[in-house]
Amino acid sequence: EPGIASIPAESADAVTDRLMQPILAELALNEGDKVAVLVNGLGSTTLLELYLLHRRVAKVLDAQKVAIHHSWVGEYCTSLEMAGASVSLMKLDKDLQRWLDHPCDTPALRVGTGQNTVKQPVRHTSRQHAHIKEPKKRDKSGLDRSGQITPDVFRDMMAASAEAIFSQRNYLCELDGDLGDGDHGITMEIGWKAALALVEQTDHTATISELCEGIGQAFLDAVGASVGPLYASGFNAAGEAVGDRLNLDARAMIAWLDGMAQGITARGGAAVGDKTMIDAWEPAIAAATIRFEQGASVGDCLMAGAQGASTGANATTQMQSNRGRSKKLGKRSIGHKDPGAASAAIMITAWAETVQSL
Incomplete structure (x- = not known):
């Protein structure tokens, strides 16, 4: 650190x-x-x-x-x-x-309990493999079924982002070592392991909104670092944004991305320019929206979003941190990419590549 x-x-x-x-x-x-x-x-x-x-x-x-x-x-x-x-x-x-x-x-x-206190056996558990309650099932009869991204495709997207994070674990830790305590890759890995366990446990009749609710809870339960509650809020808000849909088209996918960013912002309070993950999420939404207005497919919109996220993450290198642990570094934070923005770009890119491969 x-x-x-x-x-x-x-x-x-x-x-x-x-x-x-x-x-x-x-x-x-x-x-x-x-x-x-x-x-x-x-x-x-x-x-x-x-x-x-x-x-x-x-x-x-x-x-x-x-x-x-x-x-x-x-x-x-x-x-x-x-x-x-x-x-x-x-x-x-x-x-x-x-x-x-x-x-x-x-x-x-x-404190003050003496040396002869009877201690109960310690139950050792692994947080990332802890049992997670499945989200409540909802009536699906009135849900909008238009769109290429079905719940099964969404599961594939989540699995792809998890694998991408696992493969970039050490890189994300190196980035975080320049600005924080060097554990961002580890905490994201823990969160996504818990999320994958949740997805595997959840019945295949679950909607995207229901999956998001479970993934958010998995992040919250598994990750003690700030990304736990941030992504819990993000996934919950994203799921609520598409609660009326079974499948997602381009418009709904962008609404989902926007819900994610709004949930993260509501929890953490960061804004564009603060050198946080929001500096990747907001450019991703803006770029995807431009392509949508040009009539692009959901895959092309996501690819544009991935490019926007990567550009935004790279731009954090020249920013001074205004939030979180790295704020205390002041001008010394300039010259280092924000690890949260980098991991956001990695995830969005994995989602885009999954949809484009359909």
């Missing part, structure tokens, strides 16, 4: 001082204040190193005559394939201190 600055390697004490400086400035601690301290390992930093950081935190606070009420040192919130650590402080008043001391017994945190 790029972080806010790139500096030469420093000692544990120097790194801790660097972390503590903005925290102390924000909290404005006074003599006699009490704090809770969390020194969290992101996954591959040793416990010994974490305690070195905590040792320095304690010295810094002691110098300011600030008391540590309680400390937690360990791996409480990890990140995929990440080294490093974080330091968090919470300034306590009497109420916060009381609630912080309240007994709790959870998989992530135990």
Whole structure:
């Protein structure tokens, strides 16, 4: 992850001082204040190193005559394939201190429960293969059946986009490593594995709208990163946009794409130019709409949309990020393609190629 600055390697004490400086400035601690301290390992930093950081935190606070009420040192919130650590402080008043001391017994945190607490066996599950409820069936008698994209074709489109994402997993992680925490390819792979499992479980009488509802829920359940809720909202809105149809023609396909973009925007709040996936979705819709107005087929409209998405994704390279994790990089985000826009272009291209091959 790029972080806010790139500096030469420093000692544990120097790194801790660097972390503590903005925290102390924000909290404005006074003599006699009490704090809770969390020194969290992101996954591959040793416990010994974490305690070195905590040792320095304690010295810094002691110098300011600030008391540590309680400390937690360990791996409480990890990140995929990440080294490093974080330091968090919470300034306590009497109420916060009381609630912080309240007994709790959870998989992530135990406070005041003693050592003899009987623990239930942990049930290990794989999120991407978890059971997903099928969407509710709707009356199909009045649905519009015109259009080349049937529910079965739509299934093929989803499978094609999943395979495209799987094949570009490492590329998407590399892009995300320039701007974020380097896991976009992994999270998209997890999401699409869950989506494919949902599609395979769903009866072949399901409509496109019903499939979208299930795929959206699959993304939400499987993906902890921001793309989970973003694509959940996108697929739900896209499905609702074509809820009156069994098959999709060119006009309906563009309405579906527009619904996807609107759902993502409603959830994330991004706009064109913010250096996000919206910078691929909106150009795709605009390009597909132009071809539709020229009388093009649904396949040609989608191919135009794919070209628009790719152009939009490439254009993010020259943008400064205004949203998400990469916003803190400021001008350093310029020169790097947005991974969310890149993955959107990959998916739209896969859909277009599937329809064109019919």
